[in-house]
Amino acid sequence: MKVVVSIGGSVLVPEPGADRVAAHAAVVEDLVADGCRVGAVVGGGGVAREYIGAARDLGANEIELDQLGIDVTRLNARLLIAALGEESVTAPAKDYEEAGEALRRGNLCVMGGVAPAQTTDAVGAALAEYVDADLLVYATSVSGVYSDDPNETDDATKYDTLSATDLVDAIAGLEMNAGSSAPVDLLAAKIIQRSGMRTIVLDGTDPERIARAVRYGDHEGTDVIPAGVGEEPTYWAGEEVEDDHDRDQDQEQNREQETEPETQQ
DSSP states (O other), X not given: OEEEEEEOHHHHOSXXXXXXXXXXXXXXXXXXXXXXXXXXXXXXXXXXXXXXXHHHHTTOOHHHHHXXXXXXXXXXXXXXXXXXXXXXXXXXXXXXXXXXXXXHHSSEEEEOOOSTTOOHHHHHHHHHXXXXXSEEEEEESSSSEESSOTTTOTTOOEESEEEHHHHHHHHHHHHTSTTOOOSSOHHHHHHHHHHTOOEEEEEOSSHHHHHHHHHHOOOSSEEEEOTTSOSSOSOOHHHHHHHHHHHHHHHHHHHHHHHHHHHHO
């Protein structure tokens, strides 16, 4: 199973420290050990916003600010890489071709931002489309997609399931409200719509929620279901692991049966 996990910078690094990063890295490693190929995309979060705010006050233009944000996402990506095992990637991929090649050679790639005017939300969706992923997971600081910003509106309604078209409409409505914050940006939503990518938006502050969503489809977030497919995918990663385990057990039993007559002689 190929899965792309987009981890918000405020989720991975809410403040400087190692514990949260290490916990997310452990989940990524466990998924790889389960047989998944994982593309991890890391955002800039509050640190990026602070740097961008300071640079804007100093007179930097928007492209310079975007580039500064990209640099911070890659620093956060390097933190995740530092927490991964020694056999992991050594540096963030700088474009989709490099990331795709890393997944073809191994089971893991890590990215930050790629280009000005494109958030890591969009990078995650584009990477998922590029590598033909089975699943895209957005690990955000909110529990799914809402009708309004839940941080600003008490009666905001969370969507349990959305079509890709409904996702685009919901995000477009949120972005029209000044000061509102959407868990996925509009460009990302349109890439998801174009690619027909199965997507989950969830609260990733506890990284085990990411693991359960990938392994079993078990989550309390929002399912974005592509047009023309059933509500449930044909398999989850956990079922794939169970199938492999059952297959290994069958093969072991067959070997024992084949050697049994020789033992009796």
